Amino acid sequence: MTEPRTTGATVAATKKRPLWPWLLLAALIAALVLWWIIAEFTGDEDPNLDPGAETAIEETTGATEDVEGADSTDAAATTSPAVPTMAGLGVIMVGDLDVLTPNVDLTTSVGEPVEANTVQVQAVVADEAFFVGPEAGQTIMVRLQPFAGSDDPESPFEVETGDRVSFTGTLQQIDEEFLADLQLYDPAQQLEAGDSYVQATDITLAQ
Incomplete structure (x- = not known):
């Protein structure tokens, strides 16, 4: 005669779902939020403006000022101190x-x-x-x-x-x-x- 079981049926272990899909979704949401914030603060800028154009303009202006300064220095150096100041009438x-x-x-x-x-x-x-x-x-x-x-x-x-x-x-x-x-x-x-x-x-x- 078979002896009765003293223990009940064993419940199968619950299968755990992987976390990486949730992490990927959170990263995507964070990226979208960050993009939206950046777009809000930079939306007034001209999208066709070359970011390097302003730097190029500043460098060109600086170079022009340097050339003008050098020309002024050369002119002052070649001017004879003995030449009198141009006299006005009388x-x-x-x-x-x-x-x-x-x-x-x-x-x-x-x-x-x-x-x-x-x-x-x-x-x-x-x-x-x-x-x-x-x-x-x-x-x-x-x-x-x-x-x-x-x-x-x-x-x-x-x-x-x-x-x-x-x-x-x-x-x-x-x-x-x-x-x-x-x-x-x-x-x-x-x-x-x-x-x-x-x-x-x-x-x-x-x-």
Whole structure:
């Protein structure tokens, strides 16, 4: 006779489903969310804009500025410091100094080039010398060419009081020898000779 079983029927073990499909789905959802966020923040940008275009523009601009800076440096290096600043109307310049400025100190500028633009003749004091400037106290003497004695010919340039002249020349110092060499020198009563004069090398009457 068969003995009865003391245990019940055995339940088969439950089969576990793999987790990887769920992990793949979660990763896909996360990727979609990330793409949506990026699209929201970058949606205003032009999709046809080349990302490297802005960088290229900045590099080109920088290169242009470098070239312009180099050109400016080269121009400054080749400019002679002895060339006077371009004079305006009624102005006489030696370097950066306006010769006609009251009480201007020209002692350190002797020997430097001078440029005058349409200045008025105040008085003719010798065959080859005259004062220019707007008024007494703002004048300087101009000499047309060196004269050593009465046998030298007169300057071919003729000037009268009230004329306006433009000229270039060199700033020189006035001394007793200079005044003695002037032909028919007749000092102007209201105009002082001062310490400096302009030895003109090129002069024209202003129209």
